Amino acid sequence: MTPARPLGNVPERPRAVLFDLDGTLIDSAPDLRASINILLRQYELGSLSLERVRGMIGNGIKMLVERAFDSCGHPLVGEELDAGYAAMLDIYSGHLTTFTRPMPGARAAIRLLHAKGFRMGVVTNKQQAATERILDHFALTPFLGAVIGGSPGMNPKPAPDMLLRALDRLGVEPGDAVMVGDSGIDVEAAHNAGLPAVIVLNGYMRSSEEAAKAAVTIASLEECPAAVGAIWMFGRERLPQLARPQRPTRD
Numbered sequence: 735m736t737p738a739r740p741l742g743n744v745p746e747r748p749r750a751v752l753f754d755l756d757g758t759l760i761d762s763a764p765d766l767r768a769s770i771n772i773l774l775r776q777y778e779l780g781s782l783s784l785e786r787v788r789g790m791i792g793n794g795i796k797m798l799v800e801r802a803f804d805s806c807g808h809p810l811v812g813e814e815l816d817a818g819y820a821a822m823l824d825i826y827s828g829h830l831t832t833f834t835r836p837m838p839g840a841r842a843a844i845r846l847l848h849a850k851g852f853r854m855g856v857v858t859n860k861q862q863a864a865t866e867r868i869l870d871h872f873a874l875t876p877f878l879g880a881v882i883g884g885s886p887g888m889n890p891k892p893a894p895d896m897l898l899r900a901l902d903r904l905g906v907e908p909g910d911a912v913m914v915g916d917s918g919i920d921v922e923a924a925h926n927a928g929l930p931a932v933i934v935l936n937g938y939m940r941s942s943e944e945a946a947k948a949a950v951t952i953a954s955l956e957e958c959p960a961a962v963g964a965i966w967m968f969g970r971e972r973l974p975q976l977a978r979p980q981r982p983t984r985d
């Protein structure tokens with residue numbers, strides 16, 4: 735990415751950074767894997783590796799259940815899928831933070847951006863209640879002015895709705911915000927809401943093409959404060975010149 739530069743002075747107008755959750759702020763794949771494997775066992779199906787489960791995360795837990803059962807040759811549809819989804823939510827609610835850890839640099843990036851005066855929010859396709867419990871567990875809630883997770887009536891990413899709701903809560907215009915995520919879903923959601931996207935390459939991205947449209951790609955959240963600073967330092971109109979698509983660590 736662009737060379738690390740200090741963030742500028744605290745801006746006059748409020749500015750915001752929106753973060754994706756799974757694969758961006760937290761490494762939740764081990765708990766999601768443990769939970770889906772408990773569910774698969776109940777159906778007498780085999781277990782899935784961490785790598786495979788990582789590639790199934792990002793469109794919400796119902797889609798994870800659908801993908802997991804598909805990959806075991808036992809597709810679930812209709813009421814069966816609804817029942818599998820309900821069972822998975824129940825299992826996962828007991829495993830939210832057993833193996834889940836913050837991603838490298840997550841806490842430091844949030845503290846530094848907070849100290850620099852940025853308003854911050856989380857926008858995730860994970861359910862609202864689970865999201866709040868995880869953020870509380872890792873003591874991140876006090877830094878966040880908006881936490882928008884999946885809930886009935888809320889269009890999930892890549893629709894712009896979650897991002898716009900978060901910005902509304904933060905009192906920040908889309909023109910004064912960036913989205914930090916780990917997947918093509920986050921890039922698309924950011925663009926649908928009129929925000930540039932910073933993509934972190936050590937998350938759950940499925941293919942290198944997903945990062946190609948991001949304004950900036952970074953190896954890990956350790957580079958996030960500098961990347962966010964660079965976006966404002968260089969100006970949004972020059973963002974294409976900042977794009978440095980790289981190969982993600984996992985394909």
Ligand SMILES: O=C(O)COP(=O)(O)O
Pocket residue numbers: 754755756757791792793794795857858859860861891
């Ligand atoms: O798929 C999920 O459950 C959540 O994914 P997200 O945090 O990357 O939006």
